[in-house]
Amino acid sequence: MSGLISSYKILKEHNLVIEYHSGILDFESFIEFVNKKISDPKFSLDLDHLIDFRDVTFNTTENDITKSVGFFAKEILTKGEKRNIAVLTSTPKQVVSTTLYKIKQQENNSLVTIEIFSTNKRALEWLNIKTISINEIIAINKSLKRLKT
Numbered sequence: 001m002s003g004l005i006s007s008y009k010i011l012k013e014h015n016l017v018i019e020y021h022s023g024i025l026d027f028e029s030f031i032e033f034v035n036k037k038i039s040d041p042k043f044s045l046d047l048d049h050l051i052d053f054r055d056v057t058f059n060t061t062e063n064d065i066t067k068s069v070g071f072f073a074k075e076i077l078t079k080g081e082k083r084n085i086a087v088l089t090s091t092p093k094q095v096v097s098t099t100l101y102k103i104k105q106q107e108n109n110s111l112v113t114i115e116i117f118s119t120n121k122r123a124l125e126w127l128n129i130k131t132i133s134i135n136e137i138i139a140i141n142k143s144l145k146r147l148k149t
Contacts, residue, residue: 004029004056007147009140010042014132017047020144022055027064031071046081048127050120052141054090058097065097069104085114086123 003024010017017037021030037043060068087098095116102114117123120141124134 004033006030006033007144008037009144010040010047011132011140012042012044012047014129015047016127016129016132016137017043017049018137018140018144019049019051020055020141020147021051021053022145023057024059025053025056026059027068030068034072046083048083048129049085050088050123050127050137050141051085052088052144053094053098054088055145056094058093060097062100065100066104069101069107072105082111082113084127085112086127087114087116088118088120088123089116090118 004021004026005023006019006021008017008019019037021033089095089098098114098116102116105112105114115123115126117126120138121134124137129137
């Protein structure tokens with residue numbers, strides 16, 4: 001049984017997916033979550049993402065990160081249009097894990113640009129979404145924390 005608790009909301013009208021994760025993230029549990037998300041009928045490969053990992057403990061090795069890049073390269077990273085992923089982190093281990101992932105995915109001719117942030121405000125400014133306010137997005141992120149699906 002996985003210790004990862006994840007929820008997401010697709011805001012197609014804003015070209016955005018907001019994800020919230022908490023607990024222990026390992027390779028299998030995250031892949032299971034991604035498969036669920038990409039099978040959602042509202043999901044599209046062209047959507048930007050705001051991914052909140054601030055309440056996550058990464059239980060991953062460098063090999064797990066390499067495997068996940070391989071999975072994502074096959075399923076997501078090299079398909080669709082160019083898009084952006086803003087990742088929220090709060091601990092050095094989160095920054096290291098997401099930075100390793102970012103470096104490895106860049107080696108795969110990815111259509112995805114990933115940047116790592118410590119605040120919602122900076123992440124949302126970088127995503128440059130003008131059709132919804134930062135406060136609305138923060139409220140959605142908070143509601144996802146309560147869902148824990």
